[in-house]
Amino acid sequence: MDQIECVIIGAGVVGLSIARALALEGRDILIIEKEDAFGLHTSSRNSEVIHAGIYYPKDSLKAHLCVRGKEMLYEYCDLRGIPYKRIGKLIVATEDFEIETVKQYITKASDNGVEDLIYLSHNEVAELEPEVISVGAVFSPSTGIIDSHAYMLSLLGDTENAGGVVVYQTSIASIKPEEDGFNVKTEGLNAHEIKAKIVINAAGLYACDVARTTADLDENLIPQPYYAKAHYYSLSGHNPFKHLVYPVARQASLGVHVTVDMAGAARFGPDIAWIEGIDYSFDNSREELFYDAIRRYWPAVNRDQLQPGYTGIRPKISGPNEPAADFLIQSSKDHQIKGLINLFGIESPGLTSSLALAEMVRQLIESEA
Numbered sequence: 001m002d003q004i005e006c007v008i009i010g011a012g013v014v015g016l017s018i019a020r021a022l023a024l025e026g027r028d029i030l031i032i033e034k035e036d037a038f039g040l041h042t043s044s045r046n047s048e049v050i051h052a053g054i055y056y057p058k059d060s061l062k063a064h065l066c067v068r069g070k071e072m073l074y075e076y077c078d079l080r081g082i083p084y085k086r087i088g089k090l091i092v093a094t095e096d097f098e099i100e101t102v103k104q105y106i107t108k109a110s111d112n113g114v115e116d117l118i119y120l121s122h123n124e125v126a127e128l129e130p131e132v133i134s135v136g137a138v139f140s141p142s143t144g145i146i147d148s149h150a151y152m153l154s155l156l157g158d159t160e161n162a163g164g165v166v167v168y169q170t171s172i173a174s175i176k177p178e179e180d181g182f183n184v185k186t187e188g189l190n191a192h193e194i195k196a197k198i199v200i201n202a203a204g205l206y207a208c209d210v211a212r213t214t215a216d217l218d219e220n221l222i223p224q225p226y227y228a229k230a231h232y233y234s235l236s237g238h239n240p241f242k243h244l245v246y247p248v249a250r251q252a253s254l255g256v257h258v259t260v261d262m263a264g265a266a267r268f269g270p271d272i273a274w275i276e277g278i279d280y281s282f283d284n285s286r287e288e289l290f291y292d293a294i295r296r297y298w299p300a301v302n303r304d305q306l307q308p309g310y311t312g313i314r315p316k317i318s319g320p321n322e323p324a325a326d327f328l329i330q331s332s333k334d335h336q337i338k339g340l341i342n343l344f345g346i347e348s349p350g351l352t353s354s355l356a357l358a359e360m361v362r363q364l365i366e367s368e369a
């Protein structure tokens with residue numbers, strides 16, 4: 001039987017960040033990934049925004065890890081030459097009654113330690129984004145965009161340079177806690193039985209399924225997964241936007257906003273549709289909804305310029321009519337199984353938070369030693 005110190009399940013941005021942090025400490029790392037490449041699920045189906053940390057409830061993990069993760073991410077991008085732009089984001093009020101809400105974002109952000117939001121009048125917004133209609137907005141200068149593929153490639157490179165290994169087309173069949181670690185069975189290309197001291201479940205949308213394969217783990221601790229699908233439309237032709245432009249957030253989603261990718265192209269999304277299972281098909285009948293949502297702040301939008309883009313699925317652990325759940329990270333303090341860490345509900349801002357999540361997992365492991 002192969003022996004390894006640490007098995008990480010999932011080569012998304014979170015699994016890769018954790019792998020890098022632990023590999024740099026000199027630990028033996030094996031990443032097990034069921035697909036044939038890294039980052040093929042949520043980590044490549046998102047808005048690629050480096051969030052400032054505005055929306056999340058005070059003292060939540062999302063607030064804390066987003067703000068810390070943002071700083072770490074900008075620093076890491078500078079260090080490794082990963083393409084990013086701190087282009088800033090406008091949250092626009094399109095009706096008078098929304099002005100109070102956008103102003104509240106300034107206080108909300110400040111509660112989370114984000115002190116740089118400023119209120120802009122209608123005229124000031126028009127100077128920044130001439131085609132955007134608003135009655136006022138807040139501007140977040142620390143929001144940015146990142147080439148998430150280059151970021152993941154760099155995390156993997158760091159991990160491999162430190163001796164870590166990733167195996168693809170291999171999934172977890174079962175995890176059995178034993179006296180001095182775990183017996184991990186895998187299936188697929190690298191079907192094996194592995195003895196590991198530490199097991200970290202960073203399987204994203206599948207994290208609850210993976211947790212259910214763990215013997216002796218109290219089922220009551222495994223949250224119910226919910227899947228909330230997001231569509232993105234791309235804008236063909238000229239992109240008039242220089243910043244990210246968001247409407248006022250709606251329940252369970254930040255609303256159909258404009259993001260700009262590193263190549264300067266604009267895309268709109270995400271919307272939200274609750275679905276039963278993991279299915280990335282694109283429902284083009286949503287075009288009408290997108291058109292209406294975009295027209296609220298960009299009346300000049302031409303419907304023919306909207307092209308179906310891609311979909312992503314939010315790995316939620318709270319349902320449609322529940323308040324958004326926080327990130328849920330369980331260690332032996334929760335389930336009494338030493339060496340096991342489960343990460344559940346790592347939806348947005350998981351990309352921004354990835355390095356801070358890794359730091360937290362590293363500290364949890366250290367505290368168990």
Ligand SMILES: Cc1cc2nc3c(=O)[nH]c(=O)nc-3n(C[C@H](O)[C@H](O)[C@H](O)COP(=O)(O)OP(=O)(O)OC[C@H]3O[C@@H](n4cnc5c(N)ncnc54)[C@H](O)[C@@H]3O)c2cc1C
Pocket residue numbers: 009010011012013014015016032033034035038039040041042043044045046047048049050051170171172202203204205206207210230270312313314315346347348349350351352353
């Ligand atoms: C629509 C949308 C927009 C978003 N926008 C942003 C944004 O702008 N900014 C931001 O900060 N965050 C954003 N996020 C959140 C961010 O994308 C996620 O938090 C992050 O990508 C989660 O990464 P992960 O590694 O946990 O999951 P994933 O990327 O899903 O990786 C999990 C990996 O585990 C593998 N796996 C699953 N089961 C098994 C198994 N049994 N055995 C082996 N491997 C397995 C999968 O194949 C996958 O590669 C967005 C999310 C969505 C859905």
